[in-house]
Structures are given as structure tokens and as C-alpha cells.
Amino acid sequence: FVGRFFDHETKQQVYAVCDSMAGIILFYGAVAAAAIYILLRFRTMSGKAKVTSLLFTCTLITLALLIPLWFGDSQLVLFDRYLYCPAAFFYMLFAVLVSSIPRQNIRIMVIAVFVLANLRFAIMASRYWGKSEKIINSLLHNMPGPGNKTVLLLNLPENMNGVAMIGSEKNSEYKLMHDLLIPDKPIKNTVYDVLSYNMTTPTDGAHVMVVNDSTIKVTLSQWGTWWWFEGKGGYSYETGEYKLNLVDAGHWYELTLKRPADNYMLLYAVGDTWKTVDMGKKNMDQN
Numbered sequence: 001f002v003g004r005f006f007d008h009e010t011k012q013q014v015y016a017v018c019d020s021m022a023g024i025i026l027f028y029g030a031v032a033a034a035a036i037y038i039l040l041r042f043r044t045m046s047g048k049a050k051v052t053s054l055l056f057t058c059t060l061i062t063l064a065l066l067i068p069l070w071f072g073d074s075q076l077v078l079f080d081r082y083l084y085c086p087a088a089f090f091y092m093l094f095a096v097l098v099s100s101i102p103r104q105n106i107r108i109m110v111i112a113v114f115v116l117a118n119l120r121f122a123i124m125a126s127r128y129w130g131k132s133e134k135i136i137n138s139l140l141h142n143m144p145g146p147g148n149k150t151v152l153l154l155n156l157p158e159n160m161n162g163v164a165m166i167g168s169e170k171n172s173e174y175k176l177m178h179d180l181l182i183p184d185k186p187i188k189n190t191v192y193d194v195l196s197y198n199m200t201t202p203t204d205g206a207h208v209m210v211v212n213d214s215t216i217k218v219t220l221s222q223w224g225t226w227w228w229f230e231g232k233g234g235y236s237y238e239t240g241e242y243k244l245n246l247v248d249a250g251h252w253y254e255l256t257l258k259r260p261a262d263n264y265m266l267l268y269a270v271g272d273t274w275k276t277v278d279m280g281k282k283n284m285d286q287n
Contacts, residue, residue: 002117002121004076004079004162005076008074015073031060035057038056038057048096048100051096052097052100055089055090055092055096056093059086059090059093062085062089063086065085076125076159076162077164098110128160128163129163132159132160132163132164132165132199135202135271136165136166136177138272139157139166139174139269141182142272143178143187144274144276146189146265148189149189149262150241150263151187151189151264152194152265152267153168153172153174153191153192153193153194153267153269154195154206154208154255154266155196155205155268156168156174156193156197156269157197157199157204158199158228160198161198161199161200165199166196167193167231168194168228169230172191172192173193174193175191192239192241192242193229194218194255195218195234195246196234197220197226197227197228198225198228199225200224200225203270203271204221205221205268205270205271206219206220206221206270207270207285208266208268208286209285209286210278210279210284210286212282213260213279214260214261215254215257216254216277217252217253217255218252218255219252220250220252221270224250226249226250227253234246236253241258241259242255242257243256243258270287
């Protein structure tokens, strides 16, 4: 039902029902009833019913293989590959079921709704890929020259509406991505991915306030886009170069440098553009 394209609140409501005792009993009860029916009636079924039963069973087997895997309840396309095997049997099953509808105009209507819905969401996902690629390309190619400074990337784009982008890791994902895709201009400096966040539009970003000579406040410029680190929700942590205090996981954090500010180049992204923190401008927003 292309459920991954539903809004977050609707998805969570559906997942809550599926994860409830009543939902589990209802689902596995229906599967058990279908399995018993197939076993008892298979020999006397028509050819089409036997094919339907076989495809239904194959679909369930491929879905069972996914049960141990992490369930992605938020990203848009990251877990689409889970459907590669089940889809092969599901689409054949769908075709057989539609062919069983006696009236041709209803068959055409069902197929049209199915095709148009999938086409609409495929175009939506493709557009997100296109927008995210432009931002990634710009951020990778247009980082300011760091000289001999340690680079701190304050708000990398984790994804755009669920389409994976750069993300943040202890061993800088940005540097790895940059050096793999632009091998003729590798980054010699040490780079830290401080945190990343969800993008919803190409103009999303953050702004910065310098509190004192060693502390800055980094705030997302839009609500509800949340901080990430290491592929999960952001959290406070500490390295040999800085200490991060995530005050509000959905909005802002405080970063304290452990060495003089002149040793660092601090960058924050607004849309597809890097901006450099000016440590001399204190107690004012740098947008």
C-alpha cells in the first residue's frame, strides 16, 4: 500500500496497530486460516486458484526472511530493497487476482489506480533524489579551503524526506565521500561530522551564535527536522577536540571547543552552501 509515503503520524498509527496484541493475533490468525484452507483444498482447486496459492505462499516466505531485519519506520527509500524479493511474487499474485475479476471495466480501473499511484510516488521519490543530489554535489565541491585547521561540520544533511544524503559518523562520512568522488582533490585535514539533520526542503539549514571564545550554539532554522548521529537520533558526546551538549534533540545544541578557536574551521550549511562561523561575532545570529 506504498505506506512509506504516508505522513509520519499516519504511519505510526498503523504501526502501532500492527504491533499491538490484537493486530498480531489478527494477522497471524488470517495467515494460519489461509494456510489451512490451502492445505485442505489444494487438490480440488482450479488451476488459477493453485497458482494463486503458490504465489501467496512464496510471498509469505520472502516476507518471513525479512522478520529479523531492522524495521525502518521513518526513512522513505532506505529500506526499499527489502521488497526486491517479495515484489517478484507479489506482482504476479496481484496480476492473477486482478484477472479473476469478471468485469473488464473494473479490472482496468483497478490496474489504472495501481499504476497511477505507483507512478505518482515514483516521480515524487525521483524528485527528492534529484534535489538531494544537487545539494550533495554542491557541498562536496564547494567546501572553503581549511588551510591547516581542523574542520568541524556542524549540520550535515542526513536525508531529504527520507532519501539518504551524507550523514554524520565518528570517522567522517563527508571526508570519505569527498575523497572517493573527488579523488584528485583529497582533503588532507582532519574532519569531524559533528551532527546531521533531516532536510525537508532544499533551503533548510541551521544558524549559529558564538557564546564566547570557545562555545557556540547551533540551531536548526526550521522545526521538526531533528538531529542525527551515527545513523540514529543525535545525542551528547565528547571527543579530544570538542564537547557536544545536545540540549534539544529536535532543535539546538551547544558545542565547546577544547583548543583555541584559531585551530578550527567551523562550517554550517544553509541549503547547498557552506558558511564559515566567525568567532569574532559574539551573541548574534549568523545565518
